[in-house]
Every structure is written in C-alpha cells, then in structure tokens.
Amino acid sequence: xxxxxxxxxxxxxxxxxxxxxxxxxxxxxxxxxxxxxxxxxxxxxxxxxxxxxxxxxxxxxxxxxxxxxxxxxxxxxxxxxxxxxxxxxxxxxxxxxxxxxxxxxxxxxxxxxxxxxxxxxxxxxxxxxxxxxxxxxxxxxxxxxxxxxxxxxxxxxxxxxxxxxxxxxxxxxxxxxxxxxxxxxxxxxxxxxxxxxxxxxxxxxxxxxxxxxxxxxxxxxxxxxxxxxxxxxxxxxxxxxxxxxxxxxxxxxxxxxxxxxxxxxxxxxxxxxxxxxxxxxxxxxxxxxxxxxxxxxxxxxxxxxxxxxxxxxxxx
Amino acid sequence: xxxxxxxxxxxxxxxxxxxxxxxxxxxxxxxxxxxxxxxxxxxxxxxxxxxxxxxxxxxxxxxxxxxxxxxxxxxxxxxxxxxxxxxxxxxxxxxxxxxxxxxxxxxxxxxxxxxxxxxxxxxxxxxxxxxxxxxxxxxxxxxxxxxxxxxxxxxxxxxxxxxxxxxxxxxxxxxxxxxxxxxxxxxxxxxxxxxxxxxxxxxxxxxxxxxxxxxxxxxxxxxx
Numbered sequence: 001x002x003x004x005x006x007x008x009x010x011x012x013x014x015x016x017x018x019x020x021x022x023x024x025x026x027x028x029x030x031x032x033x034x035x036x037x038x039x040x041x042x043x044x045x046x047x048x049x050x051x052x053x054x055x056x057x058x059x060x061x062x063x064x065x066x067x068x069x070x071x072x073x074x075x076x077x078x079x080x081x082x083x084x085x086x087x088x089x090x091x092x093x094x095x096x097x098x099x100x101x102x103x104x105x106x107x108x109x110x111x112x113x114x115x116x117x118x119x120x121x122x123x124x125x126x127x128x129x130x131x132x133x134x135x136x137x138x139x140x141x142x143x144x145x146x147x148x149x150x151x152x153x154x155x156x157x158x159x160x161x162x163x164x165x166x167x168x169x170x171x172x173x174x175x176x177x178x179x180x181x182x183x184x185x186x187x188x189x190x191x192x193x194x195x196x197x198x199x200x201x202x203x204x205x206x207x208x209x210x211x212x213x214x215x216x217x218x219x220x221x222x223x224x225x226x227x228x229x230x231x232x233x234x235x236x237x238x239x240x241x242x243x244x245x246x247x248x249x250x251x252x253x254x255x256x257x258x259x260x261x262x263x264x265x266x267x268x269x270x271x272x273x274x275x276x277x278x279x280x281x282x283x284x285x286x287x288x289x290x291x292x293x294x295x296x297x298x299x300x301x302x303x304x305x306x307x308x309x310x311x312x313x314x315x316x
Numbered sequence: 317x318x319x320x321x322x323x324x325x326x327x328x329x330x331x332x333x334x335x336x337x338x339x340x341x342x343x344x345x346x347x348x349x350x351x352x353x354x355x356x357x358x359x360x361x362x363x364x365x366x367x368x369x370x371x372x373x374x375x376x377x378x379x380x381x382x383x384x385x386x387x388x389x390x391x392x393x394x395x396x397x398x399x400x401x402x403x404x405x406x407x408x409x410x411x412x413x414x415x416x417x418x419x420x421x422x423x424x425x426x427x428x429x430x431x432x433x434x435x436x437x438x439x440x441x442x443x444x445x446x447x448x449x450x451x452x453x454x455x456x457x458x459x460x461x462x463x464x465x466x467x468x469x470x471x472x473x474x475x476x477x478x479x480x481x482x483x484x485x486x487x488x489x490x491x492x493x494x495x496x497x498x499x500x501x502x503x504x505x506x507x508x509x510x511x512x513x514x515x516x517x518x519x520x521x522x523x524x525x526x527x528x529x530x531x532x533x534x535x536x537x538x539x540x
Contacts, residue, residue, distance in 0.1 A: 175324055177331035296342060299416040303338050306423050311331045314430045314449065 004092055007261050011086040012078055014265065015240075019077075019232035020044035022239075022276060027203075029280035044232060048225050056221030062120045069117035070219065070226035076110035077233035084160045084237070085244045087264050089252035091161040099158040100151065100241075104144055107193075107234065111137055114227070118215035125207045129214025132291065136192050136199060136211065139298040143189055146305035150182055151246075153312045160241065164249040181308035183247050188301035190242060192294070194235045197283040199294055209288075239275050244268070319370070326366045326443050330450040333359045333484060334426070337457040337477060341422050341464075342415050344408045349473050350392055356480050357387030363447065364487050370443050376487060383483075391476065391508045395469075398512040402469045402519060410528070412464045422457055429453040444488040451485025466528035468515035475511065479504055 024041040031038025040046075058067060080103045082094040098106075115134055118126035152158050154176070155166035167174050192199045195212030207214060216227045244252060251267030253260040289297055336356045343349045361384040368376030396403060411418065433452045437445035458478035465471050522530075 175328065177328045180328070181331065181335070296415045299419045300339075300342055303342075303419050303423060304335070307331060307334055307338065307426075310426060310430065311327070311334075314434065 003256055003258060006258055007088060007256075008082065008092050008094065010258075010261055011088075011092070012081055014086055014268075015078065015081045015233055015236055018269065018272075019236045020048060020229065022236050022272060023232040025273065026235075026276045026280055029277060030203075030283055033280055033284040044228070048229060051220075051225035051228070052222055054221040056223055058223075059121045059218070061122065062117075062218075065113065066117045066120040066218070067223075069113040070223040070230070072113040073110045073230040074226045074233075076106050077230060077237045079106050080237050081240075084241055085164055085249070085252060086240055087253055087261050087268060089161070089164065089249065089254050090256065091159075095161050096159060100160055100163070100245075101148055101158060103160075103241075104148075107237075108137075110230070110234075114215050118218070121218045123218050125210065125214045125217055128208075129210055129212070129217075132211045133215060136294060136298070139295055140189055140192050143185060143298060143301045143305050146302060146309055147182055147185055147189070150178055150305060150309040150312050153309065154178055160245045164245045167246070168249050176312075178308045178312035179246075181304050181311065183242070185301050185305035185308065186242050186246055188297070188304070190235075190238045191279075191282065192298060192301075194231070194238060196279060198286045198289050198297055201288045204288075236272070239272060239279075243271050243275055322366055322370050323442055323446075326363060326370065327446050329359050329363045329366065330446050330484075333363065333480075334450050334453060337454045337461075337481075338419065338422060340470075340473065340477060341418050341457065341461055343470075344415075346403050346405060346409060346467075346469050349409070349470050350395065350403060353473050353476060354388045354392055356477065357383065357389075357391070360387060360480055360484060363484065367443055367447070367487055379487065386505055387480070390505055394505065394508055395472070395512055398509070398516055399469055399519075402467070402515070409470050410466045410526070412466065412528075418460075418464055422460060425456050425460055426453045429456045441488075447488030448485045451481050451483070451488070453481070454484060455481030457481070467524075467526050468511075468518065471527065472508065472511050472515065476504065476508065479507070 021041065021044070024039070024044045027043070028038040028041045082092070083098050083103050085091075085095075111133065115130040118130040120126075148158055151163055154173075155163040157163060167179060173179065191197070195202050200211040200213075201209065202212065204210060204213070207217070212231075216224060216231075219227050243249075248271060251264060251271060253264035333356060336352050336359065340349055340352045343352060361380050364376055364380035364383055368374070368380060413421070429452050430449055433449035437448045440448070455478050458474050458481055461474035461477060462471055465474055518527075518530075
C-alpha cells in the first residue's frame with residue numbers, strides 16, 4: 001500500500017518534472033535538423049522560472065474563468081497520469097477510476113476552459129485561436145471515438161492497463177493490421193491536438209496564423225507559466241498513451257518495488273526520446289497545412305481509424 | 317514460416333492495399349497518385365507471393381513475378397513516357413466532391429462491400445476470404461474514384477485500381493491454373509498504353525485532359 005502511494009507520486013513527478021525537458025529536447029532536435037544550433041534543452045525550465053518570478057496582469061473585464069483556466073489546464077494532464085501506465089505495467093489504485101474515454105473527457109475539460117478563457121478577455125486573437133482550436137477539436141473527436149471502438153473490439157476493454165497487456169501477449173497481436181493502423185491514427189491525432197506542424201506551427205510568431213498559441217496570448221506571469229507547463233505535460237501524456245498503451249508497452253516496471261520503478265525511468269525516457277525524434281522529423285519535413293486543409297488531414301486520420309476497425313471486425 | 321504468420325502478414329498487406337485506395341481518393345497531386353499506384357502494385361505482388369506460399373502453388377510465383385514487372389515498373393514507366401506533362405503538372409487535381417465527403421462515402425462503400433462479401437466468403441479458406449472481400453472493396457472504391465475525378469490521368473489510375481482490386485480477389489480463387497492471371501497482368505499494360513495514347517491525343521488537341529469539361533461533340537458548341 002505504502003509503495004503504491006510512493007509509485008503513484010513518482011509517476012506524477014515524472015510527468016510534472018520531465019515535461020519541460022521533453023519540450024526542450026523536441027525544440028532542440030528540430031533546430032538541429034534545420035542546421036541551426038538551437039536553444040539549450042533546459043530552456044523551458046529557464047522560461048518557467050522567469051515567468052513564475054514575474055508579475056501577473058489580469059484584465060479587469062475578465063471573469064473567474066480566465067483566472068481558473070491555467071489551474072484546470074495544469075491539473076488535467078496530471079489527473080490523466082493517474083489513469084494511464086506511465087512507469088508500471090500493473091494498475092495502481094486510481095487505474096480503474098476511469099478508462100480512455102474518461103481520460104479524453106478530462107483533457108476535453110481543460111480544452112473547454114482554455115477556449116473559454118481565450119474568449120473571456122475579448123482579445124480578438126484569443127477568440128480566433130479558440131474557435132480554431134475548437135474546429136480542430138471537434139474534428140479530432142470522431143477519430144478518438146473510432147480509436148476507442150477499435151481498441152475495445154480488440155482488447156475487450158478501454159482501461160489503459162488492460163489494453164496494454166493485449167498487445168504484448170503475442171507477437172501476432174502486435175503485428176495485427178488493426179493495431180498498426182491505430183498507432184498511425186493516434187499519431188496523427190497527437191499532431192493535431194498538441195498543435196504540431198501539419199496542423200499548426202508551434203514556433204510561429206504571426207498571430208493571424210496561430211491556432212494553439214493564440215489562446216495563451218493574454219496570460220502573463222504565473223498564468224503563462226502554468227499554461228506553457230500544461231501544454232508540455234499534455235504532449236508527454238499523449239505520447240505516453242501512444243507509447244505505453246498502444247505501441248510499445250515494453251520497459252515498464254512489472255514488480256511492486258520502488259527500485260524497479262526507478263530502473264524503468266531511463267528506459268521509458270529513452271522510448272520517449274525516440275518518439276520525440278520521430279515528431280521532430282515529421283515537424284521538419286512537412287509544411288503547415290492551410291486552415292481549410294485541416295479537415296482533410298483529420299479526415300484521413302478518421303479513415304485510417306475506421307479501416308482499423310473494419311479490419312478488426314470483418315477480417316479473419 | 318508458420319501458417320498463422322503467413323495469414324496475418326497477408327491480412328496486413330490486404331489492409332495496406334485498402335489504405336492505398338483510400339489515399340488515392342484523398343490525393344491532390346498527379347505524382348502522388350502515381351506513387352500510390354506503384355505502392356499498390358508492390359502490395360499486390362507481395363500478397364501474390366504470400367498466397368503462393370500459403371497454397372504451395374508454383375503458378376502463383378510466376379504470377380507474382382509478372383505482377384512485379386508489369387504493375388509497379390512497366391506501367392509507371394509507360395505513363396511517365398506518354399503522359400509526362402500531365403504527370404509533372406503541379407496544379408491540384410480536381411474532384412467532383414470535396415475530399416472529406418468523398419472519404420466518408422468511400423468508408424460507407426467499404427462497409428457495404430464487406431456486408432455483401434461476407435456471406436459469400438463464409439467457410440472459405442481464411443486467406444481467400446480476406447483477399448476476396450478486400451478485392452471487392454477496392455474494386456468498388458476504384459469505380460467511385462473513376463466517378464469523382466475530372467482529369468484523364470487520375471481516371472486512368474482509377475481504372476487501374478479497379479483492375480488491381482479484381483486481380484487481388486482473383487489470385488485467391490484461382491490457384492491451380494493461373495492462365496487468367498497471366499493474361500490479366502499483361503492486358504493491364506495494353507489498357508494503359510491505349511488510354512494513355514488517347515489522353516495524349518486529347519491533350520495535344522485541346523490543351524488539357526480535363527474530361528469533365530468535354531460535354532459537347534464539337535468545340536464551338538461549348539458555351540463561351
């Protein structure tokens with residue numbers, strides 16, 4: 001019991017503390033791939049420290065939503081962390097509180113709050129960013145649903161810990177077409193949800209072209225720090241779902257001991273590093289899609305997920 | 317290799333084959349369509365090889381070799397030679413329907429085709445069941461693609477997709493006498509040559525291969 005509590009705290013700490021590093025590594029790799037030197041991989045930590053030390057300015061016209069949104073956005077990925085296998089392959093005591101659909105709802109709640117907060121201050125760019133994120137958001141939704149259907153058909157469950165056991169049980173299950181297509185669909189969804197390049201340009205400074213970043217323009221000081229941190233954590237949580245639940249559930253600790261979990265940390269960080277390298281290559285080698293091309297990109301993701309389900313249900 | 321690994325590999329190839337058909341619907345550049353067609357040919361050859369091993373049929377090995385020579389190599393080279401300007405054009409291909417709508421209709425078509433194919437393949441060999449149903453779906457998608465594309469080049473590829481779909485189903489049911497497959501694989505080259513020459517003539521005469529605009533018999537009857 002005591003060890004379970006400690007391991008749970010370690011999972012939270014892993015996501016909380018390594019998320020800025022993941023963002024820094026991704027930015028650095030992108031710059032290196034483009035032949036530039038790039039910022040230090042610890043740049044996100046410096047940014048956070050700077051922002052936490054600064055004064056926060058909140059518009060008098062804004063309501064409580066604007067002030068609550070950074071905290072909601074910050075807590076949501078941490079709540080999801082409790083539900084998914086981050087370091088261990090056995091369920092911890094929060095694991096059966098909600099399944100993947102529940103985790104999706106928690107992330108959707110944070111999305112709702114940030115979108116409302118962006119509209120709240122009446123900054124024109126905020127409202128634009130909010131409406132665009134919602135557009136991407138509701139196109140992502142059906143793909144998520146398809147992925148859940150296909151996962152539940154395959155693993156007879158949508159609890160992440162049970163799904164994860166399904167893929168490692170036999171090599172035939174791993175190379176099943178439904179499984180590989182699901183991974184592709186999930187990767188496309190992650191690109192869209194975290195504002196990565198075929199959908200949005202995370203390093204762009206031009207407000208008119210922003211999707212994800214435009215929502216945070218009004219935040220300063222602590223609010224901005226929490227928002228940036230939350231964004232990094234969301235990326236780490238989604239990548240963890242992709243890696244530990246869907247794609248490669250290896251390297252997780254299987255013994256209930258703190259030592260085993262500590263041993264699992266570098267292995268999982270290595271997997272994460274490989275995933276980040278793949279993301280960096282995708283971000284460098286594609287151009288950002290025009291806004292009205294995004295439905296096509298997500299339509300393709302939907303088709304992939306639907307084919308995965310067809311393959312699962314109909315093929316022998 | 318054990319039988320189950322062969323079967324699951326064949327299912328994987330079949331699903332990727334289906335995916336290329338979907339991607340052809342969402343492609344916007346002529347060259348992307350060509351690459352997808354090359355991929356489709358390679359997957360077809362791979363499935364033929366897998367089925368040859370599954371049914372222990374030497375005829376299918378020969379069919380696979382012919383497929384590998386004709387579909388991903390000879391036909392693209394031929395098209396590249398005859399229709400080079402249409403292929404190199406960077407303009408977007410036009411489509412009667414928007415791509416998301418087309419994809420959703422294609423998904424519905426796929427489900428309908430499965431519903432039709434499933435009772436027919438019940439009790440068959442599992443590899444044959446996979447190939448028959450996926451072949452039928454890709455054939456239907458090819459017909460759909462032929463209906464929604466406006467230019468001659470993607471229509472040609474839609475035609476060849478129908479051919480691929482039929483072929484994909486065919487290799488699963490004829491295993492002993494593969495004479496029909498020999499003929500079909502070679503006939504594909506002929507069809508491409510004739511259609512490509514036709515499209516080239518149209519392009520030389522009218523300056524474009526947009527068949528969607530060819531609604532009148534004589535040019536001056538067209539509305540200004």
